[in-house]
Amino acid sequence: MTTMPPNATGEVAVLGCGLMGAALARTLVRHGHSVVAWNRTHERAAALASDGVVALRDVAAAADRARVVILCLNDYEATHSVLTQVDDWRGRVVINLTSGTPGEAQAAGQWFGERDVPYLDGTIFCYPEDIGGQEALLAYAGASSTWHAVRPLLESLGPAPLHVGVDVRAANILLMGGSMFYLPAMVACTEMATYLHGQGISPEFGLRVMRMFARNLVTATGEIQTAIVNGNHRSDRATIDTYAHVDQPIADELARAGQRAPVVTAAARLLSDGQAAGMGGLGPSALSDLLAEASRRGEPVVKKPVGARVSSALSSP
Numbered sequence: 001m002t003t004m005p006p007n008a009t010g011e012v013a014v015l016g017c018g019l020m021g022a023a024l025a026r027t028l029v030r031h032g033h034s035v036v037a038w039n040r041t042h043e044r045a046a047a048l049a050s051d052g053v054v055a056l057r058d059v060a061a062a063a064d065r066a067r068v069v070i071l072c073l074n075d076y077e078a079t080h081s082v083l084t085q086v087d088d089w090r091g092r093v094v095i096n097l098t099s100g101t102p103g104e105a106q107a108a109g110q111w112f113g114e115r116d117v118p119y120l121d122g123t124i125f126c127y128p129e130d131i132g133g134q135e136a137l138l139a140y141a142g143a144s145s146t147w148h149a150v151r152p153l154l155e156s157l158g159p160a161p162l163h164v165g166v167d168v169r170a171a172n173i174l175l176m177g178g179s180m181f182y183l184p185a186m187v188a189c190t191e192m193a194t195y196l197h198g199q200g201i202s203p204e205f206g207l208r209v210m211r212m213f214a215r216n217l218v219t220a221t222g223e224i225q226t227a228i229v230n231g232n233h234r235s236d237r238a239t240i241d242t243y244a245h246v247d248q249p250i251a252d253e254l255a256r257a258g259q260r261a262p263v264v265t266a267a268a269r270l271l272s273d274g275q276a277a278g279m280g281g282l283g284p285s286a287l288s289d290l291l292a293e294a295s296r297r298g299e300p301v302v303k304k305p306v307g308a309r310v311s312s313a314l315s316s317p
C-alpha cells in the first residue's frame with residue numbers, strides 16, 4: 001500500500017524536455033501551474049524559460065521542489081537512468097508518459113510500489129501541438145486514489161484524460177493495441193498512395209476515398225469490438241467472403257502494376273484462412289478466433305518479448 005501525499009498540488013517537475021516534454025511543460029504553465037524542468041541536455045530545458053518554466057540542472061533538485069513529477073523520455077531505459085538519480089521519491093506522485101510496453105509499465109510500477117511511491121503509467125496518443133487542446137488524448141493507468149489526486153492537474157494536458165484501469169500496464173496495452181492498427185494502416189496508406197501515383201490518379205481523390213474509409217473504420221471498430229465481446233460474428237453488412245473476393249483481383253492488379261503491397265497481401269491471406277476455416281459467411285470479427293488460436297494452443301506468437309531488456313533494468317535495485 002503506497003502512501004499518498006495529502007494533495008497533489010504545488011510545483012510540477014517535468015523530466016525530459018524533448019518535443020513532447022516541452023509541450024507538456026509549456027501547457028502546464030499556461031494553466032497556472034508552477035513548473036520546474038530538467039533535461040539531460042540542459043539547453044532544451046533552459047529554452048523553456050521564456051514560457052515561464054524554471055530549468056534546473058539536476059534531477060534531484062527538480063524532484064525536491066515537486067509534488068508531482070512527470071517523466072517524458074525516449075524510452076524506459078532512459079527513464080530508469082533518470083529515476084536512479086534520486087535517492088528517495090516518496091512524498092510525490094510520479095507519472096510516466098514515456099511510451100513503452102505493458103511489461104515495462106509493470107516493472108516500473110513494481111519499482112515505485114517497492115519504494116512506497118504513488119505511480120501512474122501513461123501514454124500519449126496525440127502530437128505535441130495537440131497537448132492542452134480539445135483533441136488531446138492521454139491515457140493513464142494505476143491506483144484509483146492516485147488518479148483522483150492528480151486528475152485536475154492532468155485535465156490541463158487534455159480536457160478528457162482516460163483512466164484505463166488500475167492495472168499499471170493498461171495504458172501501454174492500449175498503446176500496443178492502437179499501434180497494431182496504426183502502423184499497418186500507415187504502411188497501407190503508403191501502399192495505396194504508391195499505387196494511385198503509379199497509375200496517374202490525383203492524390204486529391206485518394207484523400208476523398210480515405211475520408212470515407214476512416215469514418216467507416218471507426219464504425220467498424222465499434223462493431224468488431226462488440227462482436228468479439230459477445231461472440232456473435234453475424235453481419236448483415238459485409239462478410240469475410242465479401243472481402244476475400246477482392247483478394248485475387250488485387251493480387252492480379254499488383255502483378256500488372258509491378259508493385260509490392262505486403263499489408264494488403266497479409267490481410268488477404270488471413271481472410272482466406274477464415275474462409276478455409278468455414279467462416280466465410282460471418283463478419284470479419286470472426287477472424288479474432290483465428291488470431292487468438294495460437295495463444296490458446298500455447299504456441300509462441302512472437303520470438304522474444306520486446307520489453308524484456310528494459311523490464312529487467314527497471315526491476316534491478
Ligand SMILES: NC(=O)c1ccc[n+]([C@@H]2O[C@H](COP(=O)([O-])OP(=O)(O)OC[C@H]3O[C@@H](n4cnc5c(N)ncnc54)[C@H](OP(=O)(O)O)[C@@H]3O)[C@@H](O)[C@H]2O)c1
Pocket residue numbers: 016017018019020021022039040041044072073074075077078079081082097098099100124125126127128
Ligand atoms: N512527439 C510525439 O509526437 C509523441 C507523441 C506521442 C508520444 N510521444 C512519446 O513521448 C516520449 C518523448 O518523445 P519526444 O517526441 O519528446 O522525443 P524527443 O524529442 O526525441 O525527446 C526525447 C527526450 O528523451 C531524453 N533522453 C533520451 N535518452 C535519454 C537518456 N539516456 N537519459 C536521459 N534523457 C534521455 C532526451 O534528452 P536530450 O534532449 O538530452 O536528448 C529528450 O528529453 C516518447 O516516449 C514518445 O514515444 C511522443
